[in-house]
Amino acid sequence: MNDAQLQEVEDVYRLLRKGLGHEKVTDDNVQALIRRAEQDGQSVLATELREWQSPCGGPSGEQA
Secondary structure, three states: OOHHHHHHHHHHHHHHHOOOOHHHOOOOOHHHHHHHHHHOOOHHHHHHHHHHHOHHHOOOHHHO
16 A cells, blocks of 8 residues: 555544544455554454445445
8 A cells, every 4th residue: 555545544544433434435445444443442343344345235346
């Protein structure tokens, strides 16, 4: 990830911590957001992001 991508992940993560920004989660940033939440001890947020990523949560990635 380049600096701009890292900053975007951090910005989205801060929004998610406030209960905002869910529309900014994408297939491209979800893994980094999960790692960031885990590093910060935010297990509930990490779980929510994994659920967002899951195929049963709706189309994502190649299925979209």
